Amino acid sequence: MNVVPTVPGEVRNRKQIPIPQAQLHLVDEHIEKMLKDNVIVKHDDPQGWNSPVMLVPKKDKTTRFVVNFAPTINTVLSQKSDPFTMTRMDESLTSMEEGQLYFTVADLANGYWQVKLKEADQVKTSFQWRACTYKFVRVPFGYTFS
Numbered sequence: 001m002n003v004v005p006t007v008p009g010e011v012r013n014r015k016q017i018p019i020p021q022a023q024l025h026l027v028d029e030h031i032e033k034m035l036k037d038n039v040i041v042k043h044d045d046p047q048g049w050n051s052p053v054m055l056v057p058k059k060d061k062t063t064r065f066v067v068n069f070a071p072t073i074n075t076v077l078s079q080k081s082d083p084f085t086m087t088r089m090d091e092s093l094t095s096m097e098e099g100q101l102y103f104t105v106a107d108l109a110n111g112y113w114q115v116k117l118k119e120a121d122q123v124k125t126s127f128q129w130r131a132c133t134y135k136f137v138r139v140p141f142g143y144t145f146s
Contacts, residue, residue: 013050016128017068023055030055030065031129039113040134049126050133066141067127115139 019027034040055063117125117139125136 013048014052014068017052017054019053019055023063026055026063027053027065027129030063031134034065035134037113039138039140040136042132043123043126043135045123045126045133045135049124051125051127053127053129064141067125067136069125069140113138113140 031040035042052068054066054068056066058064115138117137122135122137125140126133128134
């Protein structure tokens with residue numbers, strides 16, 4: 001598929017990075033879970049977006065499914081400054097004043113998946129696997145957004 005960039009320097013389609021044969025079933029399992037949890041949906045992409053998928057090992061020896069947006073949408077989005085920078089945890093703790101009684105933390109499983117993507121931006125998160133094209137309807141891990 002040969003797609004003409006709409007923004008200078010924009011790359012919409014990258015080839016899939018080879019994944020070891022022994023790990024192909026893990027990608028299938030991750031995709032099935034995301035479909036079941038309504039994190040991704042199958043779709044036809046007339047705009048030609050496609051980013052490669054990969055598995056990243058986690059500390060607990062399981063894998064994290066990641067779509068590598070670095071060579072596609074993140075190259076365009078990362079040119080903008082992040083208006084929503086988060087305060088570091090140590091800065092938050094040291095700024096607490098005497099007499100404050102409570103400090104809470106919310107640890108959400110797959111936290112990015114808690115945020116719905118704007119429909120117009122969903123197509124930009126497209127990836128292909130086993131002759132199907134999928135897009136995220138929830139914010140995926142590795143997606144820089146502004």
